[in-house]
Amino acid sequence: xxxxxxxxxxxxxxxxxxxxxxxxxxxxxxxxxxxxxxxxxxxxxxxxxxxxxxxxxxxxxxxxxxxxxxxxxxxxxxxxxxxxxxxxxxxxxxxxxxxxxxxxxxxxxxxxxxxxxxxxxxxxxxxxxxxxxxxxxxxxxxxxxxxxxxxxxxxxxxxxxxxxxxxxxxxxxxxxxxxxxxxxxxxxxxxxxxxxxxxxxxxxxxxxxxxxxxxxxxxxxxxxxxxxxxxxxxxxxxxxxxxxxxxxxxxxxxxxxxxxxxxxxxxxxxxxxxxxxxxxxxxxxxxxxxxxxxxxxxxxxxxxxxxxxxxxxxxxxxxxxxxxxxxxxxxxxxxxxxxxxxxxxxxxxxxxxxxxxxxxxxxxxxxxxxxxxxxxxxxxxxxxxxxxxxxxxxxxxxxxxxxxxxxxxxxxxxxxxxxxxxxxxxxxxxxxxxxxxxxxxxxxxxxxxxxxxxxxxxxxxxxxxxxxxxxxxxxxxxxxxxxxxxxxxxxxxxxxxxxxxxxxxxxxxxxxxxxxxxxxxxxxxxxxxxxxxxxxxxxxxxxxxxxxxxxxxxxxxxxxxxxxxxxxxxxxxxxxxxxxxxxxxxxxxxxxxxxxxxxxxxxxxxxxxxxxxxxxxxxxxxxxxxxxxxxxxxxxxxxxxxxxxxxxxxxxxxxxxxxxxxxxxxxxxxxxxxxxxxxxxxxxxxxxxxxxxxxxxxxxxxxxxxxxxxxxxxxxxxxxxxxxxxxxxxxxxxxxxxxxxxxxxxxxxxxxxxxxxxxxxxxxxxxxxxxxx
Ligand code: NAI
Numbered sequence: 001x002x003x004x005x006x007x008x009x010x011x012x013x014x015x016x017x018x019x020x021x022x023x024x025x026x027x028x029x030x031x032x033x034x035x036x037x038x039x040x041x042x043x044x045x046x047x048x049x050x051x052x053x054x055x056x057x058x059x060x061x062x063x064x065x066x067x068x069x070x071x072x073x074x075x076x077x078x079x080x081x082x083x084x085x086x087x088x089x090x091x092x093x094x095x096x097x098x099x100x101x102x103x104x105x106x107x108x109x110x111x112x113x114x115x116x117x118x119x120x121x122x123x124x125x126x127x128x129x130x131x132x133x134x135x136x137x138x139x140x141x142x143x144x145x146x147x148x149x150x151x152x153x154x155x156x157x158x159x160x161x162x163x164x165x166x167x168x169x170x171x172x173x174x175x176x177x178x179x180x181x182x183x184x185x186x187x188x189x190x191x192x193x194x195x196x197x198x199x200x201x202x203x204x205x206x207x208x209x210x211x212x213x214x215x216x217x218x219x220x221x222x223x224x225x226x227x228x229x230x231x232x233x234x235x236x237x238x239x240x241x242x243x244x245x246x247x248x249x250x251x252x253x254x255x256x257x258x259x260x261x262x263x264x265x266x267x268x269x270x271x272x273x274x275x276x277x278x279x280x281x282x283x284x285x286x287x288x289x290x291x292x293x294x295x296x297x298x299x300x301x302x303x304x305x306x307x308x309x310x311x312x313x314x315x316x317x318x319x320x321x322x323x324x325x326x327x328x329x330x331x332x333x334x335x336x337x338x339x340x341x342x343x344x345x346x347x348x349x350x351x352x353x354x355x356x357x358x359x360x361x362x363x364x365x366x367x368x369x370x371x372x373x374x375x376x377x378x379x380x381x382x383x384x385x386x387x388x389x390x391x392x393x394x395x396x397x398x399x400x401x402x403x404x405x406x407x408x409x410x411x412x413x414x415x416x417x418x419x420x421x422x423x424x425x426x427x428x429x430x431x432x433x434x435x436x437x438x439x440x441x442x443x444x445x446x447x448x449x450x451x452x453x454x455x456x457x458x459x460x461x462x463x464x465x466x467x468x469x470x471x472x473x474x475x476x477x478x479x480x481x482x483x484x485x486x487x488x489x490x491x492x493x494x495x496x497x498x499x500x501x502x503x504x505x506x507x508x509x510x511x512x513x514x515x516x517x518x519x520x521x522x523x524x525x526x527x528x529x530x531x532x533x534x535x536x537x538x539x540x541x542x543x544x545x546x547x548x549x550x551x552x553x554x555x556x557x558x559x560x561x562x563x564x565x566x567x568x569x570x571x572x573x574x575x576x577x578x579x580x581x582x583x584x585x586x587x588x589x590x591x592x593x594x595x596x597x598x599x600x601x602x603x604x605x606x607x608x609x610x611x612x613x614x615x616x617x618x619x620x621x622x623x624x625x626x627x628x629x630x631x632x633x634x635x636x637x638x639x640x641x642x643x644x645x646x647x648x649x650x651x652x653x654x655x656x657x658x659x660x661x662x663x664x665x666x667x668x669x670x671x672x673x674x675x676x677x678x679x680x681x682x683x684x685x686x687x688x689x690x691x692x693x694x695x696x697x698x699x700x701x702x703x704x705x706x707x708x709x710x711x712x713x714x715x716x717x718x719x720x721x722x723x724x725x726x727x728x729x730x731x732x733x734x735x736x737x738x739x740x741x742x743x744x745x746x747x748x749x750x751x752x753x754x755x756x757x758x759x760x761x762x763x764x765x766x767x768x769x770x771x772x773x
Contacts, residue, residue, distance in 0.1 A: 013326065013334040018123045020331060023113040026202065033062045034197070036070055036221060037204035039077035040214025043070065048222065051198055054120040054373040055330050055339040063197055066220040071189070071229040074218040078160040078187040079234075081215030086157045086185035090148035097142035097183060099210040104135045107206065111199055115171055116330045118198045120339030120373060121293050123331050133453055134175035136628075137471075140455035141179035144476060148184065155480035157185030158260055159236035164227045164250075166242045167193035167341050168296040174200050176470045177239050178217060179455075184479040186237075187216045191230055193242075194223040195342045228253070236260060239478070241298070244393075244419075244464050248739045255735035262468025262478045263742065264298065264460055266393040267421030269442070270414035271301030271450070274407070275309045277426035281448065282314070283321050286399070287336070289424060289450040291325060291377050294340055295397040298465075299422035301450055303390060304379075304401035305413050311403045315381055322377050323365040337364075337397060340373040349375050349396030352389065359383045359400075385416050393419070407432060411439045418741070421461035424450040437767045438636070443469070445767045449629075456625045457633040457766045462720075464742045472625065472635065474764050486750030491727060492649040494677035495595065497529030501536070508538040509683035511546055511703065514553030515696025517686060521545035526704070528680055531595025539679040541704035544712040547644075547671070550700040551718050554642045554669035557697030561639050561667040565618030568665055572614030575661075575692040580607050586684065590653060593678040606657040612754045613661030620666065620758050631770035637762040639667035640744060641720030644713035646706045648725040651751060652678035655725060656685065656701075662757035664698055671700045671713070676726065679703040706730060714738045714745075721746065723760065 007014045035043035048065025052058060064070075085093065104111065111134075112127040121130070148155070161181045165173040170192055181188050192200035200219050207217045220226060224246070231238055231253050237260035240250050247263040254261055271289050273282045289301025306314050330338035340346040353361075359382040368374050378398040383390050389400045404410040414423060423442040427433050437445040443461040446452055453459060458469035468478045500506070508525045510517040522545075525538035560568075579586065583603045590599030625633040643663050648655040652675035663670045674682030682701050689699055702709060710730045713722050714737025721744040722734050731747045738745050746760045 015329070016333040017329060018113055018116075018331045018333055020113055020117060022110050023117055026110060026114070027061055027198075030061075034201050034221070035064050036066055036074065037201065037207070037217070037219040038070065038074045039218065040208065042204070049194060051118055051195070053117050054341055054343075055369070056372055060117060061198060063221045066222040066226045066229070068229055070220055071226065071233055074189045074220050075160060075233045075235060077215035078189050078218050081213055082157070082159055082187040085187055085213060085216050090145045093183060093185065094142045094145040096210060096212050097138050097145055097179065100206060100212070101135050101138035101142060103206045103210055104131065104138060107202075108132070108135070111171060111202060113331070114202055115199050116338070118196045119167060119170060119341055120330050122335055122338040123333055125293060130169055130172045134171045137175040137179045137455045141183040144180065145183035152476070152480065154483050155184070155477070156483050158479060158481055159186060161186045161188045161237045161239060161479065162230040162233060162235040163188055163190040163239045164230060164242065165190065165192055167196040168293060168298070170196040171199040171203065173241055174203060180470070180475050180479050181239075182216065184476060186479055189218045189220060189230060189233070189235065191220050191222065191226055194221070197221045237479070240264065244466075244742070247466055248742065251739040251742065252736050255739070256732040260478070263466035264468070264470060265464065265466035265742070267298050267300070267419045267461065267465050268303055268391065268393050268417050269299050269301050269419070269422040269424070270303045270305050270440070272305045272410050272414060272423070272425040272436070273307060273310070273314060274410070274425070274427035274429070274432065275307040276428045278428065278448070279310065279314055279317060282426040283317050285424065285426065285450045286318065287321065287325070290399045291337055291397050292451055294337060294375070296341060296345070296395050297451070299444065299451065301422075301424045302394065302399060303417075304399055305410055306401060306403050307410070308403045308405050315379075315401070318379060319362050322362065322379060325364050325366065325377050327364065327366060327374055327376065328369055337377060340375050340396065343373055345395065346373045346375060349394060349398065352392070352394050353378060353398055356380070356389055358387060385413050391417065407436055411436060415441045418464045419461065420463035421465035422446070434767070443763070443765060445765065447767065447769050449768060449770050452627070452629060452768050454625075454627040454633070457627050457768070458635065458764050459766070462763055466742060467744050469764060477759075488749050489648045489650050489725060489751060492677045495529040495531050495533070497527070497533030497535060499532075499534045502534050506535065506538065509540060509680060509703065511540050511542060512683070512686045512689070512699070512701040513546070513550045514556070514700065515690075515694075518549070520704070521549070528593075530592050536592060537680055539683065539703040542702040542709060544708075546702055547709055547712045547716065550671040550702060551642060551716055553697035553700055554671055555718055557669050557695055560664070560669055560695060560698045561641075563667065568667065569614045569617035571693055572610055572617060572661060572665055575688055575694065576607050576610035576614060578688045578692050579603070579610065582688070583607070586653060586681070589684055590681055593652065593680055602651055602654045606654045609654065609657045609754060610661050613665040616662065616754065616758055617665040620762070622764065625766070627768070629770050630772050631768065634767040634769065636765045636767060637666065638765050640761055640763055641668060642671070642718060643668050643721045643723060643761065644671045644673070644716070644719050645723040646673040646710065646726035646730070647675050647682070648751065649675050649677050652681035653685070655751065656682055658752055658754070659723060659725070659757060660699060662754050663761045664694075666758060666761045668761050669698050671702065671719075673706050673709045673726065674701055674703045676706055710734050711737050714743070715740050717741045719743055721760070723747070725749070725752070
């Protein structure tokens with residue numbers, strides 16, 4: 001302890017600890033023992049594990065590991081409460097959400113101290129960031145509940161949501177999960193992470209104080225085994241935030257069900273500093289990027305990329321700044337770096353760094369506390385981009401760095417990761433900033449700032465950082481479904497036959513890959529018959545090699561993503577016109593294929609779909625969010641990437657066009673599996689594509705049984721999304737295989753509207769642009 005005189009002489013900070021008294025009193029009042037919060041009240045404590053303060057090792061409370069029975073009763077309480085909660089209506093629910101927000105505000109000091117005690121994060125962060133952002137989330141979503149009927153008249157609640165959250169932002173992640181769910185009329189069963197359950201239990205207490213109807217919020221505590229029970233419970237949605245490994249397991253575990261799923265997973269987010277950046281600001285930003293919450297942040301700027309001309313100067317400044325960071329008692333208002341959440345996490349970080357002998361390592365020189373879970377801020381420069389420490393998420397205060405020469409190289413290095421959560425870039429040049437921002441594979445990009453969050457701007461990633469957004473309008477859609485569902489598409493068996501072709505010529509339709517008609521790799525084809533048994537021709541049977549070839553062609557056509565909406569609209573209009581010119585021919589073909597006389601409407605609808613998608617190509621815009629900084633968050637709509645889509649059996653032309661047109665309108669490239677019973681409608685369509693200036697590889701069409709395509713498509717690492725309107729029996733294969741690179745899946749049984757497909761075909765990237773000083 002420093003004396004006043006010493007503080008005055010050194011001008012150093014003296015300790016300024018926040019009092020833990022109120023939080024400890026609350027814990028003592030609860031007996032230091034907690035059960036779960038189910039159906040509006042706390043269950044009896046039956047024990048199972050302790051929650052400790054990682055800064056001291058002291059036990060804060062004894063918690064209960066949930067049994068299967070506990071999870072079951074939480075889910076049935078939520079189920080029972082749901083209809084009434086939804087019927088309460090948006091304004092009714094908004095009242096409760098406002099009340100929760102206000103109570104969070106009223107007790108903010110208690111929440112902040114309890115969070116810091118339980119998690120080890122500096123009180124400055126829990127007090128100024130975690131708790132205010134959690135309040136903001138409830139206020140914002142109270143507003144969303146209020147507006148739901150007006151703004152989302154066609155959407156209804158999903159039902160019961162199972163929510164599993166990590167330990168790095170315990171209350172904030174709870175708020176991100178619970179606020180939108182409740183606002184939209186869902187009820188929840190939430191499991192906090194086993195290291196940090198206390199603020200969730202305090203929140204349960206707040207729910208009681210707010211008079212929230214019993215069963216609307218249920219909280220069960222325990223480890224991953226309890227998480228698994230929730231995943232397997234009869235809930236309508238799973239929302240998970242945590243490691244990519246567990247996210248992948250949850251994707252697989254829910255593959256055979258129709259549970260909605262959002263996954264907010266790991267990252268290895270780049271932090272790019274250009275030579276014209278305000279270097280001192282970029283250093284301060286970096287402190288927030290990687291030493292905020294001891295680097296235990298999914299979107300931490302953990303990979304530093306510095307422009308070569310300024311690299312040595314920047315590193316020198318950074319090392320000097322690191323040596324000034326104060327590590328210590330998290331309750332001390334003047335420390336910068338607190339404790340790592342748990343000895344297990346400390347060991348993971350320690351081992352990962354100790355295993356490395358490459359590059360140059362610098363660690364903060366200051367004093368380390370003699371005991372507790374602390375790890376010094378660490379910088380390792382000069383690592384190769386393929387180095388494990390450049391690729392693996394460390395989830396600790398460890399920054400790895402390398403240099404780049406040109407903006408193009410910066411983008412290449414930044415995107416050289418399986419993740420795609422966030423990115424930060426610093427430059428005084430707005431052209432460069434926005435150009436680079438648009439090229440980064442990330443759900444969130446911060447320019448000349450870092451780690452900015454707000455309820456109004458969606459947060460979430462691409463690639464193996466998971467799917468779905470939290471916050472903003474995008475976040476809401478993950479807690480709603482359409483009010484009405486379309487007519488279920490029938491499964492149709494192909495006609496059989498034994499008669500030869502009516503004109504005596506047996507034609508075999510090829511595949512359409514990379515703008516060319518190509519023979520199938522296996523050389524097989526299968527006959528296609530009309531209803532009356534006449535042979536109409538042969539369709540090629542694609543195999544996995546054909547899928548791979550199509551993906552290669554689609555990947556090669558990446559220039560399409562950067563083309564203008566105006567150009568894409570022109571091409572879609574052109575396709576529409578060409579189909580219109582040959583409408584009679586297509587009508588006749590569809591009539592023969594499907595064995596009826598009703599195809600005029602299908603052709604007309606297909607032309608209409610093409611024109612509608614063309615119309616949207618330059619109008620399906622993003623938004624500029626008014627976030628509480630001086631600046632904006634640009635919510636840009638970007639193409640999902642390479643999409644593989646299995647077309648419905650029915651409506652062989654309209655089904656194909658309904659998926660293809662909006663997808664390519666938004667800059668995606670697509671690989672279509674044509675209608676299984678009626679493939680020749682798709683193969684005729686090649687000629688339309690050929691005469692419409694569609695660049696090679698933008699649209700690829702495969703024919704043959706979908707079960708041979710589904711698994712290869714789902715497992716292919718260069719496909720970003722798989723859609724299926726085909727046999728529902730394929731959905732488990734598709735969802736399971738998609739866990740490989742966590743691709744987006746969209747599986748439905750009714751013909752999609754153009755709007756549905758536009759939504760599925762785009763990802764929102766939020767680019768934060770502060771302005772002024
Ligand atoms: P984790 O992913 O195992 O834990 C997150 C949550 O999932 C916890 O509530 C846990 O109880 C639950 N869980 C664990 N196994 C489960 C299962 N099979 N089914 C359902 N729920 C399950 O993360 P963990 O082990 O605490 O940390 C390990 C690494 O994960 C970290 O080092 C870090 O790299 C990453 N991580 C990433 C986070 C993020 O926000 N992206 C948050 C926490 C960890």
